[in-house]
Amino acid sequence: MSFKNFPMVPRVVYGRGSAEQIEEIAEPIRKNGYPIIYFADHCFENKSLAHHIPVKRNDKIIFIDTSEEPKTSYVDKIRDDLKEEFGKISGIIGYGGGSVMDMTKAVSLMMTNPGSSADYQGWDLVKNEGVYHAGVPTLSGTGAEVSRTCVLTGPVRKLGMNSDFTPFNQVILDPNLTQGAPxxxxxxxxxxxxxxxxxxxxxxxxxxxxxxxxxxxxxxxxxxxxxxxxxxxxxxxxxxxxxxxxxxxxxxxxxxxxxxxxxxxxxxxxxxxxxxxxxxxxxxxxxxxxxxxxxxxxxxxxxxxxxxxxxxxxxxxxxxxxxxxxxxxxxxxxxxxxxxxxxxxxxxxxxxxxxxx
Structure with a gap:
């Protein structure tokens, strides 16, 4: 019998106010001057949360449109834009609900794997480890912060990129960030x-x-x-x-x-x-x-x-x-x-x- 060797999130921070440690957590992952990319739900644009994201040097915030479920075409576009603008990046840190968590994981994987994200919808199709990726949930319930999948809608199916490389390298669980959700x-x-x-x-x-x-x-x-x-x-x-x-x-x-x-x-x-x-x-x-x-x-x-x-x-x-x-x-x-x-x-x-x- 063969048992599943399940990968878990290796590092977790929990507690009210723990999101304030993002800068301390993020700094060691910087490589060769490459930027850290922050994903945030578009609902946070011009809101206080966005102003607390510790953007430094050539870092960038991308506000993720969550009006629709994550699509493979959207993942591919963001990947292509990042490669065109920066070449390489140090990692991605995502703030939001399940859609942003899944986009963070998917784009991380596609920075190091060829083709379209639609090619990897299924089980254990991803061959290369993605760039560093961390999740900061602002809604609770999806379990996306801990799962080994990122669910995407592709040209022919809705299915996750299920792989051992998908789970986050780091998760920050700050209950303060979930207050005030609609x-x-x-x-x-x-x-x-x-x-x-x-x-x-x-x-x-x-x-x-x-x-x-x-x-x-x-x-x-x-x-x-x-x-x-x-x-x-x-x-x-x-x-x-x-x-x-x-x-x-x-x-x-x-x-x-x-x-x-x-x-x-x-x-x-x-x-x-x-x-x-x-x-x-x-x-x-x-x-x-x-x-x-x-x-x-x-x-x-x-x-x-x-x-x-x-x-x-x-x-x-x-x-x-x-x-x-x-x-x-x-x-x-x-x-x-x-x-x-x-x-x-x-x-x-x-x-x-x-x-x-």
Whole structure:
């Protein structure tokens, strides 16, 4: 038997105000005068966070457009622009939610690997270590800060660059940075973590490693989304750790039905990942009855509106493509339903699920 030799983030800083140590952390990675590139969500342009990024010498801030899910074409363009302007860089440090985390990891890898990022969508296709890359999450829930993938929408599929070279070299977990996020955005991102846990803990790939992380993440999600009367400062800290543990829970397992369906929604309709997960999860009580029951209670408590009828006006061609995108995510279906998953899921059953959304 061959066991997966999973790479973990080698360095982590945690604590309120820890992001103020970025300059101290970044300085030793400078090489031969090459710049450090900072990625930041475009929502921070002209805001206080951007003014605290320690740009020095020939460093540069690039504000990442997160209005859409990360695309391979966007990754390739930023890579090409950086190579044209600087030739080489010392590293990339990304501030933001899951989209910025994934862009940071992807561009880092593409600075040292030839071709298009679309060539590396899949498992263990990346051959060369990327440039130094660090993540500074400003939203909690995706687990992107700890995962070995960066999910991208390409010309023919939505799929991650899953490799041992993808995880960050450094992560800075500062709960102060997650305060003040828009309510709906924070909820949808938090639900990504909750759904990670439900799918991992109910999957056929479950083992003691995944279970220990998943159970803790689920405990923290339920505490803050179901049991507490209101969100507070401690909640920001709890969800930051839930995100970390939720990401670790799928390191040795996988996600499941909601994520597979969400990938299809994102590819065809451009729906953001966290929102797509919620749209899908809301309709799959037959697969995760207890998890969906609690999810609906969370939605009611936080008064968040889950989009409805998003697939109502799709053409047959669009619906068929959406079904194929979801159906091709074999590891997710196998984790959710077992090795004989094809006896339970086919094009017709997926189409029926999408028609409910």
């Amino acid at each position: 309510k709906d955005q924070a909820f949808f991102t938090g639900m990504d973590c909750y759904i990670h846990c439900i799918e991992s803990l109910n999957g056929t790939f479950l083992n003691a490693f995944s279970k220990s992380y998943g159970e803790k993440a689920l405990e923290l999600c339920k505490k803050n989304y179901l049991e507490k009367a209101e969100w507070d400062d401690e909640s920001n800290e709890d969800l930051m750790m839930a995100s970390w543990h939720g990401g670790m829970s799928i390191a040795y397992s996988q996600v499941g039905v909601a994520h597979a369906l969400s990938y299809g929604l994102s590819y065809i309709l451009g729906i953001k990942h966290g929102v797509g997960n919620c749209i899908a999860f809301d309709q799959i009580e037959e697969y995760y009855p207890e998890g969906v029951h609690d999810f609906k209670k969370m939605v009611d408590k936080f008064q968040v509106e889950i989009p409805k009828n998003v697939c109502a006006h799709l053409s047959d061609n669009e619906m068929n493509k959406m079904v194929q995108v979801a159906l091709n995510l074999v590891p997710l279906w196998e984790n959710a339903l077992g090795k004989n998953w094809k006896e339970k899921i086919n094009e017709n059953t997926l189409r029926e699920l999408y028609e409910k959304m």
